[in-house]
Amino acid sequence: MDPEILEDWDRRLRGLLVAVCLLFAVLFLRLFHLQITTAADYAKESEDNRIAQRRVKAPRGLIVDRDDEVLARNRASYSISLIRGSTEDDARSVAALEEAIGEPVSYSRRSASVRLKRDVDFQTVALVEERLRGDGFPLHVDIEPQRDYPYGELTAHIIGYMGELREEEAASATGRYLLGDYVGKTGLEKVYEDSLRGVDGVSYVEMDARLRIKDEHPFPDREQAPIPGHDLRLTLDLDIQRAAAQAMPDTLAGSVVAIDARTGAVLAMVSHPSFDPNVFVSYRAQDERRQIVQDSHRPLLNRAVSGLYPPGSTLKLVGAVAALEAGITDTLSTFEACAGSLQVGDVVFRCNNRDGHGELNLLDATASSCNIYFNHLALILGIETWHEYGRRFGFGISTGIDLDPEEQPGLLPDRQYHIEREGWVTGHLMNLVIGQGYMLVTPLQVARYAAALGNGGVLVTPHFYGEAPPTQQIEGVSPETWETVRLGMHRVVYGENGTGRRARVAGIEVAGKSGTAQGPRTNDDAWFVAFAPYDDPQIAVAVVVEDGGGGGATAAPVAGAVIRAYLEDQARRQQAVSAETLQTPEPGS
């Protein structure tokens, strides 16, 4: 190595060190200048002139029914906040506010602006604006959008409600929400949170040292306008929903579900008793909220998707379809005459008619809901075949509806299920085939089942919003079988001994099936499923009334009322369309 190069390296290294030190020295001078020489100017400027970034909340999308009736909207709410100063100043301002409104105020000094009181009435706003601010307290009134549900109880279980963001949610949604933001907690508000929410914007304000606003828009170019959330137009029809809610007996719990039999679009979904969702978004209604949460009738439960019931005789059509396909019976053949009871093993199974129905074919057995006929049929059918058809009708699995809370899948027991518990005896099948035993369904599943019975075995996916999800044809059932079962359901409503005569509606042919399920309650649960019109089913309905007694007596009129509302709604639509056609001038005229 040439010593000259080494010499050169040393020289350069030293040069570098000197350069770095010189540059740091420049920074030192600059810092001295900023922090000491001109510090007073900066301190003054810092006092006079602070720029704060503010978030501009995006307006949340509206939720409307299929006729654009508004079901969820935004209203202005006023909240009082404090601009943070020293601890003592803050305490003084809070004390002044407490004295003025005569209420205790709790707060936490976490950020520059401390929210003291949310959703206050206008009197408080006036008090703060005119008296306290005049006295120099750094309080101000913010206007925040708040959710409002004009139909309250009527749509509570569908729309759901919003609530304040809790801690763990805030951390998981990194950066998208701030603590105290309102987010959808249940129902469609939760499911469609992302599209309803929109994107928040940014604005700037210029303030002085007391954080009084000097300029609302110091940098108009840098501001970002919020992007409003998407509006949600549901498949729900408020008229049908209202009719369904009104038809339910006031004092009894239960549920009504009406879906479009062709697409699965939900037209009405009632869960009784209900609650006022406005209570959950308001800051004023703490007591009411507690009352709802603690109510023993569980109004928060959406019985349509989370209520589990034995389906009773409405389920008999599963056995009918299975038997027809297996060739066990046809429309004419009969079993041993019904004498009001049947002994299987050690157990005696009773019919709903204690005197017996006599000799019946399938159609009459469906119409009069004879248990003994279906017991005979099940004895030949066996649990495996029956279970397979139950599964094809979608029992024991969720329907996949776009609704939160989580939908219950219900329970379709098979032989294994019983073996794991008290062991298998044929008596279990005697119960299952008439919708008793361990069998559990949700009203929504039953509505879908009614739709499939009416439309020739197309299993739809119930939904509230968007394109209809793909449907699924129930395999291995011949058109003749569907026609026979449909005919049986027609006789339920129009036959001489039909149990569902009270579901008749003038002007439309209804087919249905009643059910009276023995549950844990003192009285029986009343069930009715129906579809209409008979020739071309458009609407399918499921009704359950807890403690309602006989399905034909209590539930059938509710189903009838829903179908009547549907018919009236269709007529109104027809009229609107023809009125529009009349107004449009003929081409060429």
Next chain:
Amino acid sequence: MSTSSPAERAARQVLLIAVVLVGIGVVMVYSSSSALAGTRFHDAGFFLHRQLLRAAFGLLIMFAISRVPLGWWRRLARPLLIGVIGLLVLVLLFGEGKGAQRWLPFRLPVAQITFQPSEFAKLVLVLYLADVMVRHRELMTDWQHGLLPRLLIIAIVLGLIVLQPDLGTALAIGTIALFMLWIGGARPAHLACVGIAGLPVIMVSVLTSPYQLQRLLTFFGDADPQGAGFQIAQAELALGSGGWVGVGLGNSMQKYFLPEPHTDFVFAFAGEELGLFGTLSIIGLFIALALHGFRIAAGARSDFGFSTAAGVTMMISVCALLNVAVATGLAPTTGLPLPFISYGGSALLWNLCGLGILSAVAREQEDKSGMRAALSPVTWRPAADHRHAHSRRRRRWSVLPLPWSPR
């Protein structure tokens, strides 16, 4: 270890300064981010906990690396360079980030980790240049055979970073690379040509990126000072409100006005809360680090040790200088973090690795040549031994006025 030779002392002092700087960083990150973390995550310690974890991990790695024989790095330099170029290509394809693609996400079963390859590139390029300069020492004055191949490699790395786009980091790395080439013996005239050739690239990058252009215009006083220069104006306000001793830890008002006070502008908040006393302490620590670094370089036993130590020292000094210059309004906004102090994992880790290597260079002075030969996979050239036999460098350095005695 009981030895307290000058070299061992220098190595320990470098590590000590790193620990102090990281400590200041953790405190400042907590103080400036608690409000933001409180409103955004309902956990005032959100950023603190993350930064503490990273700091502990980084310091551990640093202490480990300070014991790794230097020869390993020399052998690793070229594979690492290839790796880093691969990562930079990956970040262009799959990266994420606000406005620019700078981070590579790794989804582990326990947590998601993002990783900024451009910070890694900084250290790897230093190692590569150190190695290559020693390998082709005699050629460095030659344009075609010495300088050009090195410049091509540098251009590839910088080009990939500019494309993200991350002009600030690219400029910092470019500056470090030019200084390293200069130390390595390249002719100043050649380097000046390279610098001038780089100007059009910078201009194109600035002109095609609106926010970079805005930053530059702001700096030259074109735009209104509180529009695009919002951050700078707030940073100067923060520094200006600090005075001699600051407003006290946790009492900053400006932190409520800036969107991300704990990252690139953390120095300004240190200035507001701790005053001139605090800012000078931080700058003093960086100066001490530079003095130590250059001294370690001067006393290095191997040529690779010499150029690595000089390069690492430059790497940290340039980044610190640039960040402080931006925070004090002396340079346009570059988006570079303050080494060891700003919130962020990638920069912290690689800077600490750099210091680990630096102290490894210092420790190398202690090794007996037999020991070194056994540990090092690199064959030592007679030229290097010749240099050490005369121990010229150490003698020369003793004439520099240093605040401590080299012996």
